[in-house]
């Protein structure tokens with residue numbers, strides 16, 4: 677059984693159709709990428725998967741649970757990368773990690789996580805005083821602190837320099853290799869090509885293509901995922 681199964685998901689905001697019959701599934705142990713044009717419905721879909729939003733119609737199964745009704749059970753097994761602004765400025769990095777660790781039955785080792793995300797020297801720093809890249813790394817650490825079965829990472833490497841991006845990719849691969857399934861929302865084609873086992877491309881509330889990066893390049897007859905993305909989303913308009 678897939679770890680995430682989305683079937684004909686639909687969501688409107690007033691008259692605006694945000695998600696218009698989206699279906700895809702994510703297998704256990706893969707890094708699955710969600711790519712898409714701006715306003716394509718990616719965030720809305722992911723928020724339904726997280727149980728933060730109610731869909732208007734469609735079926736959703738995440739770890740065998742229904743996010744709309746089993747959110748509490750799901751929250752203990754899913755790690756979500758928060759947007760940086762959602763953490764208080766006066767919280768220190770280690771305090772934030774320890775606080776989040778306390779919410780989970782079997783949390784990760786906070787020191788190990790600080791080490792792996794190169795945050796050890798900032799453990800006592802206030803979150804509000806960190807650079808954009810450091811805040812980003814804290815948000816990734818918080819997504820992993822509960823030892824989740826599924827990690828949902830949104831804009832994983834936005835604001836990171838090229839060294840930090842590569843380190844983060846290696847970390848995500850190590851997380852996947854340890855058995856965690858990763859759902860990754862990204863606008864970066866190089867990131868998707870390097871990291872994702874499979875991706876779904878969203879455009880205007882629909883999934884226009886699903887497959888491995890190589891399959892999508894072949895389907896579009898393009899040599900790069902960037903060109904394949906442009907071609908697949910243009911032809912869907």
Ligand SMILES: Nc1ncnc2c1ncn2[C@@H]1O[C@H](COP(=O)(O)OP(=O)(O)OP(=O)(O)O)[C@@H](O)[C@H]1O
Nearest residue numbers: 689692693694712713714715716717718719720721
């Ligand atoms: N709370 C809301 N109220 C009204 N409309 C919304 C709301 N959230 C999103 N929308 C609209 O729904 C559509 C899909 O938005 P969504 O944020 O899911 O797209 P996205 O693919 O994540 O976009 P982006 O890549 O630009 O972040 C857009 O047209 C957006 O303007």
